[in-house]
Amino acid sequence: MPRSTFHRILSPLLLWRLRHINDRVYLILMSVLVGLAAGLAAVLLKTSVHGAQQLLYSWVPEEKRVFALFLYPIIGVALTVLFTRYFLGGTLSRGIGPVIYNIARQNSIVPRSKMYSQLVTSFLTVTFGGSAGLEAPISVTGSALGSNLARILRVSRRERRLLVGCGAAAGVAAIFNSPIAGVLFAVEVVLSELSAPFFIPLLISSATATVVSKGLYEGQPFVLITNSWPVQAIPFYVMLGLGTALLSVYMLRVYFRADDFFERWPGTFRKVVLGGLALGLLVFLFPPLYGEGYNIVQALLAGKPEQLTDSSIFSVYRDENVWILLLVATASMLLKVFATCITVGAGGNGGMFGSSLFTGALGGFVFARLINLSGLYPISEVHFIVLGMAGTLAGVVHAPLTAIFLIAEITGGYALFVPLMLVTSSSYLISRYFEPYSVYTRKLVQKGVIVHADRDRGLFAQLDPLSMVQTDFMPIHPESTLGDLVTVFRHSTRSIFPVVDAEQQLVGLVTVDTIRDALFDDEHYNTIRVADLMAPPPAIIEPGDSLLDTLGSMDQHGAWALPVVNKGKYVGFILKSAILAGYRRQLLKESE
Template sequence: MPSTYKKTKIPLLWLRRHTSDREFMLVSSVLVGLTAGVAAVILKSLVHYIQVLLAYGNRLLDQPYWLVVFPFIGILLTVLIVKVFFKGSIGRGTANVLFNISQKSSLVERHKMFSHVLTSGITSGFGGSAGLESPIVVTGSAIGSNYGREYHLNYRDRTLLLAAGAAAGIAAVFNAPIAGVLFAIEVLLTDISISAFIPLIIAAVVGALSSKIILEEDILFNISKTEFFAAEHVPFYVLLGILCGIISVYYTRMALWVEELFEEYQTSALKRAVVGGALLGLLIMLFPPLFGEGYNGIRLLERGDAPLLLQDSWLAFFGTNEWLILGFVGALALVKVFATTITIAAGGNGGNFAPSMFVGASAGYFFSRIINMLHISNLPTSSFSMVGMAGIMSGVMHAPLTAVFLIAEITGGYTLMIPLMIVAASSFALVKYFEPYSLDTKKLAQKGQLLTHNKDRTILRILKIQHLIETEFQPILPEATLGELVEVITHSRRNLFPVVTADGRLDGVILLENVRGIMFKTEKYSQVKVKELMIKPPALVDYDDSMAEVMKKFDESGAWNLPVLREGIYLGFVSKSSIFTKYRKLLIKTTNVS
């Protein structure tokens, strides 16, 4: 271990021993927030300076064909780095963090403290059509998790620091500490007490300050122009919320569909990268604003400079007709999901945070402009573009509070708070009806690996039959006599006895209460056989049954113990009481700080 690391660690070990748990957590939240904030600064700066380097000299990015070539190169470089340095997999997205929380006791691999900064920086820096926010969430989570592991914190404290790291990362990227805290609560921690807010707030504030102090203004994403809210526009905001909900459902389903298409290339990372890079290049050739995260396009829409989106596009040949521009913006809202999902599925590293904002801004602009062009009303396109971002974020990520406060913070005020709440709530309500889970959590939920949502059901899915089989039940052969059964009963502490054949198959069971009346009649010890006394078990549990199926069998049979078989062979019993005991232990272990 390097000496500098030891020098850093020794004071914290002293602090750990000489302070209360709460005090140590407060100090830890500062350090985790600072580290995650610096990581976000490094990531944003890496992307910025890669693009500056690529555009140096002859202004390569001003040549349209480079917009096609660079993203392809970025995906290939990312795939090669992951394959050579990280054994072919680094675990992408918020879903991976949720998996670590529910299935790995909030332990995140150490390499994720830097691997996502490097790979997502290259992917996005070279123009990959994906956001940096999911990678910084993974990075911040890894920083918090490994800090907790290093200082031997328990599961609950380690999970809280994991969330604090993620909050700091989001806060640093957007200079939005409130949104960072709400993201951690809405997405990562769904059962959290008030006392846990303090470490999250501290980490988010420190992360935001890190980026504000270090980063240049043009690297941070913020909006300075906002327009006032007019009450007469409320019906239009409701309609925009419904439109955002519909687009969010479309976004989620199309993203999952594209991912499924790329699953056939899972065995060949290089082939996946080539196919995906080529498809992404084709999309960018048709729609140049798909190049990169999309924040530049958002700024153009917010400033009312939508005609500039056609720059480098073949559609520019047809001039700047308003309907042509409107159609182009509407198309961008629909095709961005393909560009983003292809970037990620092909092997690039990124997320759907920034792309959902881009889609939302496009949808808001499209809606307001078409209302204005049809002379139905005179809507402020800038405000509708900003509010549309909250609508799509709320629908795709299932995080309406994060969406509302993020847009409020990056616009530098709360003048749009009412329309933000209207659109985010309308979109979320509609999406929730069609898609109970967000894009990031849907697959985890289908596998029963989403502990932070529907915890009761998930804990049951975590429980496995093989960990609950009790084998201390004394088996007896069906041909054995009553006397032999009494001998077995004498040396057993259980009141249930499986009747098992010589080849290990279960014939029946004997309950002590059913033989109590005959077991003291010694004259029948040699006359009565066990097979005459056994009964059929009320239900049989298969070794591969899910815990939900097992509990259903317990409920229907009314039994407290059921035999477990594997391909007909008797293994032991599972008891309802042992399931409840294990369930309570898991529930206590996975409950966040109180």
């Protein structure tokens, strides 16, 4: 349908809405629509990935499956890269970070292509064994649906931001059937804000997506039935919290360094081939790294850890040698982050959310099995598996409430609330001490985007500093005479004059206040040079400096304007009045 025709149909409907439906009811209806769309997208991705994986497995005899595990990830990454190049123009932003950037810097406008690109690329990657989770792609898809539905149905900027959060919440809720965790994920990770007007639409959208998921997709990701926990195990819970914190820091540092490495590594073809081979080798040696790995978590919760060695070169040992089993579990736990980094760095699509749950489950299992083997105190391995999942997720994503309620909802383990709080809080605090930024926010901070900050910082972060640079200040050469300066002054509306050399390097400033007496000294108009009158600027602003830091410099030096230079070359001036006016406009937009 042509866009003009679409708008002719839509405009009367929007006009009817303005007359008959108030804004609050309209926002509730919008949140329901976003929940429905995100829920359907989550069900589509889950069912297609799991069905396609079963089909791929059925094609290969069991005795040859270990070799198929080596080839499948290479194929998946290659297909993802080809789709990205020929259907997306070679650009595929991955993870939740770009959505947070869209909210902070682009008025909550998420590109339309993300409504389908994340689904297709994550399907190709994970179906063929890419070692990453589907949570981030689904959450991004939901955010894109919310943003673009808001644009089509003409809601305000603030409500569009809320609907982006509704989409993210609905995506997480639908994939895990966990509405509360979906809401908390949107609040802690995506929006960094929770107010009464926000909470109800988030909850409605999340609940709607959960209903859709439960109605169309059978089964819970994980099942745990428990009624109590032993008080005597509290020291072991604290130890597990410390262990998951260290594991989280390890995962974050590996992820950050791998991300930097792949960004510097040239050549898409080289990344696909070498990255795919490395990923295939890891999956060949340790099949639990294939795909999301949730089948392994289910096996651990069902008391069948021997499945860790299925279809691997260690399968001959089965569960006869507990140390071989623990070796495979520990290696899979430590290598999962490498597998995920290679999957994404080589060109695939997926997230660290699911990888954190997988790693935490193995960490909890290894910890509990070692304690039981030591004879110190008999503890429930199943309890520590889910507690390990919560602790690692809280440490990697920096979202402790999401981790608590997600594990409680998807495992039915509400009886473990106190242990969950102990493990997640200690893991979150310790990991954040060593790594202040989560897996989603480090790149944003490097770009100057302020995340999880107060309202003023958030508003200043949405302003473009370069658009406020004033270029109508008339520069003058240091060898010019006082007479030349007087001539420039007569034709200028400014009282500050930048002194620049022949290479446009800023060497000083001349202000009317500092040369007031010299202006009336006619006898020395041709003998006094500007270099004799200029003074160094009180501070210099560079393009990468934040507006909040710029205001701080102005207050510190009592200046109403400061020069902006780029690699030493003069660009213009930035005025305090322009910054405050921009802040006021942004505040009015937020209040609309």
